[in-house]
Amino acid sequence: MLRAIELARHGMSGGAGGPFGSVVVKDGEILGEGWNRVLGTNDPTAHGEVTAIRDACGKLGHFSLEGCEIYTTGEPCPMCLGAIHWARISRIYYGFSIADAATVGFDDREFYRQFTLPNAERDIPCAPLASAEAKMLLGEYMSLPGRIAY
Numbered sequence: 001m002l003r004a005i006e007l008a009r010h011g012m013s014g015g016a017g018g019p020f021g022s023v024v025v026k027d028g029e030i031l032g033e034g035w036n037r038v039l040g041t042n043d044p045t046a047h048g049e050v051t052a053i054r055d056a057c058g059k060l061g062h063f064s065l066e067g068c069e070i071y072t073t074g075e076p077c078p079m080c081l082g083a084i085h086w087a088r089i090s091r092i093y094y095g096f097s098i099a100d101a102a103t104v105g106f107d108d109r110e111f112y113r114q115f116t117l118p119n120a121e122r123d124i125p126c127a128p129l130a131s132a133e134a135k136m137l138l139g140e141y142m143s144l145p146g147r148i149a150y
Helices: 002-013 048-060 078-086 098-102 109-115 131-142
Strands: 021-026 029-035 069-074 091-096
Touching: 002 021, 002 029, 002 048, 002 069, 021 048, 029 048, 048 069, 048 078, 069 098, 078 109, 098 109
Parallel strands: 069 091
Antiparallel strands: 021 029, 021 069
16 A cells, blocks of 8 residues: 555656555555556546556456455545456555545545436436447357457
8 A cells, every 4th residue: 555655646746646546466466556647648547546457457468357456545436446346356445535535626426426316317418329230239249259258
């Protein structure tokens, strides 16, 4: 966790982004490191957890981080939590909570609330379009030779 804090401090001091740093660890060894780079890269997805996951997967040459743990300065936002699940990370350790982060302007609570609403009631409406054509892709995907399930 102390390395994640160090990375967060490095990133925020350099103007890369907020106070968010992360490390991906397996069997006590750091496999990936990251810090918030939203401002430095103009990429709203460049959160500390996501950059650490990208680093670890790149080094391993694989999309799965099964058996790994992530140490992150802040409780993961919904996007990062989704990335952690997709990466198959086994455990999350965090320093400050979502409520703590909200006190300095990083308020994820509204995102979580929005996800509980029906699609049509969300601030950003969500509706199906060209469903039949899009569903054809599912069949095409399932018939791909050598398809790797993830």
